[in-house]
Amino acid sequence: MPETPRVTELLATAVSALGGQERAGQVQMAQEVAAAMADERHLLVQAGTGTGKSLGYLVPSLLHGERVVVATATLALQHQLVERDLPRLTEALAGHRGVDTSYAVLKGRSNYACLHRVREGVPDDQGALVQMPEGSMGAKILELRAWAEKEAEDAGSGERDNAPRHTDREWRQVSVNHRECLGAAKCPFGQECFAELAKEKAHRSHLVVTNHSLLAIDAIEGVPMIPDYDVVVIDEAHELTARVTQAATDELWAAEVERAARRSQRHVDGSEADDLADAADALRAAVAEGRPGRFETIPADLHDALVLVRDAARACISAYPKGDKDGDPDPGRTQARGSVQEVFTTAERMAAASEHDVLWLNEGTERMPPRLCVAPLQVWGQMRDKLLTEKTVVFTSATLMLGGDFSSVATSVGLKPSERVLDGGTPSGEGLHWRGIDVGSPFDYGQQGILYVARHLPPPGRDGLGAAQLDEIAELIDAADGRTLGLFSSRRAAEAAAEAIRERLPHLTTLAQGDAQLPELARQFVEDPHTCLFGTLSLWQGLDVPGDTCQLVLIDRIPFPRPDDPLMSARQKAADKAGGNGFMQVAATHAALLMAQGAGRLIRTTTDRGVVAVLDPRLATARYGGFLKASLPTMWTTSDPAIVRQALQRLSATAKTG
Structure with missing residues (x-):
């Protein structure tokens, strides 16, 4: 088992080889992670931006005696680990005693090209191979096949x-997805399969990098995707419950059932495929009668339609002929049967109307028809029973302490506050013992940032941004001379603000999410300091723009979930029913996490300076405001607009002359 001095020594070697400097928070994190792995105790580590948390967990992971899995929420971080951090780290530590530097990346099957589909083509709805599309799409597919x-x-x-x-x-x-896959044993190209080769490499590696969704499928749903491991490090852990929920969410709509029926007609001799098509018609009619939103009780006609789909799909599956074990498989038949199996599984789950699930009808769009969705009411129980009781888990993120402590996040992932082992304490009795530590940040938020709460503004209304909010936005952006990231609670609000600023401050460049792809918008934002970028959720969490590019982060309102959000409203109601405070446990916690992530866009290096401006006075006036503020970086706080405008003007002038 790794000793603390050994971990500290190897971390120093790695940091020196990578041209970095020792950071106290990173050293503390590496020591704590090594101790948690050795003691088989769960750990929550809050590590602020700039701590270097990747090395803080990678070094003890490479020293650990058994396989370690690292799971991320985003492809960006996964790419950073695999393409930058791990190659440099393994080179720095190669040859050191007791360090296994082998690693692999593992993704869901649909993230890899399928050589069978590349070489044999795509089956149509009846299972026959489709002609290559003409025009630009055909050219692109040829390019992808050649690649x-x-x-x-x-x-x-x-x-x-x-x-x-x-x-x-x-x-x-x-x-292909996992249901469409023929399986390595049956596929003529199984020996060359990219997904299978990735799994084989993972079996030979000490460290496996994957994502939250694949971890959930493997650990919680019990579908073996990852080779056996001892410890999992969950980075971006503030996203875990959302990603696990997403992985466990199923959707069903009539056109999908119809397509499964059409694909079956070529392979099923009886009337079973036609019966499934009739069930699709019944589902379409029932959905047309339903109102978008959550079903506390499933309407009788919708339940009957789901039962009809379930039973027709089961009969259709049974009607498929058994494949010839000695002959070549029929890929069209395998994939058609897989689509019916998927319909059956989802319809069965929805018809069961379990108290542990939430069922709702999503309103259709121009591109997507109305569809039924089902998601787990909670995921903490599954994580506790199927992950935390089996493995040692290290959770890490820049935002794990909400309201000033770890209780909210710990509870959401399946750890009870009463099981926490405090400094100097020792575990006693049964339970999943865990420790939570904040290793701080190299940033001096009190000196580098100002939190401005526009207390004088009226509370936000349902009709979006009012005149007072638009005036405030324009005055702040004018003082900052651009350099503004606007984080809005809705696309409509972001677009309204962008339109107003283009009209009032035409000398600045104002970009809105949707004007171009996010990487292109980020590039324009960085290249021209006199630019404002307005958007919604993906900007709250996914943008990293250090330097003078961003000196003002605007938050239009506290980002509570929408009252009609089916899953959040169901969870809030369940918390109230259990005797808790549903608003604080669900809505306020959700808002605190997003606000912490949004405010974290401002200070990205030790030299960054700026203002986080919250245009929602409830942060200062409401009882829950203290909980939300305690979740934010500890910046100097004011509600005086004149002071903030002067500060922004000074920062703008310094940026011009710097």
Whole structure:
């Protein structure tokens, strides 16, 4: 088992080799992670931006005696680990005693090109191979096929991230999901399969990098995706419950059932495929009668339709002929049967109307028809029973302490506050003992940032931004001379603010989410300091723009979940029913997490300066305001607009002359 001095020594070696400097928080984190792994005790580590938390957990992971899995929420962090951090770290530590530097990346099957689909083509709804599309899509598919063949020839990974630029629709022409896959034993190209080779490499590696969703499928749903491991480090852990919920959410709509029926007609001799098509019609009619939103009780006609779909799908599956074990498989039949199996599984779950699930009807859009959705009411119980009781888990993020402590996040992932082992304490009795530590940040938030709460503004209304809020936004942006990231609670509010600023401050460049792809918007934002970028959720959490580019972060309102959000409202009601405070446990915790992430966009280096401006006076006036403020970086706070405008003007002038 790794000793603390050994971990500290190897971390210093790695930091020196990478040209970095010792950071006290990073050293403390590495020591705590090593101790947690050795003691088989769960750990929550809050590590602020700039701490270098990746090395803080990677070094003890490489020293640990058994396989370690690292799970991230975003592809960006996964890419950073695999393409930058791990190659440099393993080079720095290669040859050191007791360090196994082998690692692999593991993703869901649809993230890899499928050589069977590349070489044999895509079956249509009846299972026959589709002609290559003409025009630009056909050209792109040919390009993707050529790329996949080159990857196979060069022993490449076949991962989507490495492919030529493409759309989701184009990628589906060269990939399969796990239900469509023929299986390595039956596929004529199983020996070359990119997904299977990735799994084989993971079995040979000490460290496996994956994502939250695949971890959930493996650990919680019990589908073996990851080779056996001893410890899992969950980075971006503030996202875990949302990602696990997403992985356990199923959708069903009539057109999907119809398609499964059409694909079955070529393979099923009896009337079972036609019966499934009739069930699709019944589902369409029942959905048309339903109102978008959550069903506390499933309407009788909708329940009957789901039962009809379930039973028709079961009969259709049974009607498929058994495959010839000695002959080549029929890929069209395998994939058609898989689509019916998926319909059956989802319809069965929805018809069961379990108290542990939430069922709702999503309103349709121009591109997507109305569809039924089902998600688990809670995921903490599954995580506790199927992950935390089996493995040692290290959770880490820049935002794990909400309201000033770890209780909210710990409870959400399946750890009870009463099980926490405090400094100097020793575990006693039964339970999943855990420890929570905050290793701080190299940033001096009190000196580098101002939190401005616009207390004089009226509370936000349902009709979006009012005149007073737009005036405030324009005055702040004018003082900052651009350099503004606007984080809004809705796309409508972001677009309204962008339109107003373009009109009032035409000398600045104002960009709104949707004007271009996010990487292009971020590039324009960085290149021209006199720019404002307005958007919604993906900007709250996914943007990293250090320097003078961003000196003002605007938050239009406290980001509580919408009152009609089916899952959040169900969870809030369940918390109230259990004797808790549903608003604080669900809505306020959700808002605190997003606000902490949003405010974290401002200070990204030790030299950054700026203002986080919250245009919602409830942060200062409401009883829950203290909980929300305690979740934010400890910046100097004011509600005086004149002081803030002067500060922004000084920062702007310094940026121009700097």
